[in-house]
Amino acid sequence: MTDKESAKEWEPKIVAIVCNWCTYAGADLAGISRIQYPPNVRIIRVPCTGRINPFYIMRALHEGADGVLVSGCHPGECHYITGNLTARRKFAALKSFLGYIGLEGDRTLFTWVSASEGDRFAQVIRGVTDAVRALGPARKLVKRM
Amino acid sequence: MENVEKKLREEAKGLLAEKKVDVVVGYEKGTLPLTATPCFITTPEEADRLVWNPFCVLNLAKFVHDLLDQHHEAQKRVKPEARRKRVVGVVARGCTSRSLVIHLQEKQYGKDEIVILGVPCGGYLDGKKLAALAGGEEVREGALDEGKIVVKTMSGERQAALTGLLADNCLVCRFNRPVIADIQTGEVPPVAEAEREYDPVTAFENLPPEERWTYFEKEMAKCIRCYACRNVCPSCYCRICFAEQSQPRWVDIGADPSDTQLFQLMRIYHMVGRCVDCGSCTAVCPMGVDLRKFLKKLDKDAFTMFGHRAGVSLEEPAPLSAYRETDREDFIFEPGKKSEA
Numbered sequence: 001m002t003d004k005e006s007a008k009e010w011e012p013k014i015v016a017i018v019c020n021w022c023t024y025a026g027a028d029l030a031g032i033s034r035i036q037y038p039p040n041v042r043i044i045r046v047p048c049t050g051r052i053n054p055f056y057i058m059r060a061l062h063e064g065a066d067g068v069l070v071s072g073c074h075p076g077e078c079h080y081i082t083g084n085l086t087a088r089r090k091f092a093a094l095k096s097f098l099g100y101i102g103l104e105g106d107r108t109l110f111t112w113v114s115a116s117e118g119d120r121f122a123q124v125i126r127g128v129t130d131a132v133r134a135l136g137p138a139r140k141l142v143k144r145m
Numbered sequence: 146m147e148n149v150e151k152k153l154r155e156e157a158k159g160l161l162a163e164k165k166v167d168v169v170v171g172y173e174k175g176t177l178p179l180t181a182t183p184c185f186i187t188t189p190e191e192a193d194r195l196v197w198n199p200f201c202v203l204n205l206a207k208f209v210h211d212l213l214d215q216h217h218e219a220q221k222r223v224k225p226e227a228r229r230k231r232v233v234g235v236v237a238r239g240c241t242s243r244s245l246v247i248h249l250q251e252k253q254y255g256k257d258e259i260v261i262l263g264v265p266c267g268g269y270l271d272g273k274k275l276a277a278l279a280g281g282e283e284v285r286e287g288a289l290d291e292g293k294i295v296v297k298t299m300s301g302e303r304q305a306a307l308t309g310l311l312a313d314n315c316l317v318c319r320f321n322r323p324v325i326a327d328i329q330t331g332e333v334p335p336v337a338e339a340e341r342e343y344d345p346v347t348a349f350e351n352l353p354p355e356e357r358w359t360y361f362e363k364e365m366a367k368c369i370r371c372y373a374c375r376n377v378c379p380s381c382y383c384r385i386c387f388a389e390q391s392q393p394r395w396v397d398i399g400a401d402p403s404d405t406q407l408f409q410l411m412r413i414y415h416m417v418g419r420c421v422d423c424g425s426c427t428a429v430c431p432m433g434v435d436l437r438k439f440l441k442k443l444d445k446d447a448f449t450m451f452g453h454r455a456g457v458s459l460e461e462p463a464p465l466s467a468y469r470e471t472d473r474e475d476f477i478f479e480p481g482k483k484s485e486a
């Protein structure tokens with residue numbers, strides 16, 4: 001990892017797990033509206049944030065993601081009515097616990113982006129990329145062999 | 146405790162004689178000094194083996210789940226008309242009763258399949274503290290005498306007050322009275338210093354993140370992945386645990402320390418709102434991993450974030466299978482705003 005750090009051209013790798021109905025559609029809208037955002041995210045589409053096993057997030061960090069973003073519909077607008085509300089609890093507990101063991105808070109970020117918020121999606125990606133870039137490459141929990 | 150033991154044996158005898166239960170899960174005298182070991186009593190005559198003392202360490206809810214789970218499974222291969230119910234009696238202190246509540250909430254078995262023999266609990270003897278008292282030597286003889294533990298080792302006799310040798314979780318136990326019981330024996334001792342329950346967690350939270358990470362790394366580096374902590378935990382009853390699952394494979398068994406860190410992180414996370422702080426995992430860990438430091442954080446968070454204490458009420462759903470519209474949102478990322486650490 002040290003060689004990676006020293007390399008000037010290090011670019012953060014961010015895994016974005018997004019829901020099909022809001023954030024993915026929001027990303028689509030950003031795309032068709034030609035709004036620019038950094039190419040650092042790898043988007044994984046899932047039916048709902050409630051479908052995200054928190055293990056996905058842990059595993060992504062383990063596999064070397066520099067940051068993980070989870071985004072779904074705003075509370076109250078979930079396609080499955082309450083999926084994002086239960087997800088919110090899971091993430092609150094997860095984020096707090098990861099912070100407790102000493103992981104940087106900005107490695108795991110959660111937000112809401114609706115289908116009509118193409119510009120918000122781009123802003124979020126910009127914000128997340130900046131936040132993760134500021135932290136530098138991930139070192140903790142990362143599998144090396 | 147003498148009276149409790151006597152009453153307990155009588156009750157167990159009665160239940161078995163009247164065929165109200167098929168088996169009573171309890172504790173009997175261990176083979177080593179100052180120990181007690183889980184036992185299964187199936188006839189009224191055997192009931193005199195039951196003991197109740199500060200050497201009863203493990204949470205017996207685990208065995209209740211195992212017995213009933215096996216029975217349910219076996220019944221599937223029996224003709225419907227030949228199926229029978231099996232009732233398990235269990236000696237339950239506070240934390241054991243909370244684990245039973247969790248099982249009931251998670252619909253693992255019905256209330257009619259268990260009979261809870263509630264016992265008062267003043268805490269149990271911590272193996273590591275006892276080993277320290279014995280100076281790391283083998284305990285040849287030991288006795289509990291009027292609140293004092295006396296041990297004899299090769300190099301002589303030592304003694305200390307039992308209260309100083311109780312497990313950390315017992316010292317701050319809020320629920321030393323069973324939360325549910327069909328039969329309650331004995332008087333419940335005064336509540337321990339429950340208000341200090343989260344002090345170690347708060348102290349840890351106040352350390353710089355790097356120090357916390359170093360501690361996590363150091364503790365997890367001790368772990369040999371024997372899975373004893375999982376096997377003993379009443380909340381860990383999955384037939385196929387993620388640790389052994391191969392499709393998908395969640396966690397590798399490699400020489401990389403991060404594999405073990407990931408295993409621990411995942412298991413610990415499964416305890417949100419489900420860990421009753423019985424201390425069984427810490428007690429059985431052969432490597433002395435400080436699991437409690439991390440498990441207790443989940444307990445604190447479940448309480449501060451969702452107002453939930455694990456296994457305390459049958460009505461209240463588990464925190465991660467419920468929600469409120471007003472749940473905290475302060476961790477949600479807003480572009481342009483500085484997020485809290």
Ligand code: SF4
Nearest residue numbers: 378420421423424426
């Ligand atoms: S994680 Fe440990 S302390 Fe918590 S319920 Fe399981 S065995 Fe008991």
Ligand code: SF4
Nearest residue numbers: 381383386387412415
């Ligand atoms: S660690 Fe998780 S998956 Fe494994 S037995 Fe415990 S609760 Fe089940």
Ligand code: SF4
Nearest residue numbers: 368369371372374430
């Ligand atoms: S009992 Fe201890 S050594 Fe064994 S898997 Fe659990 S933490 Fe690791």
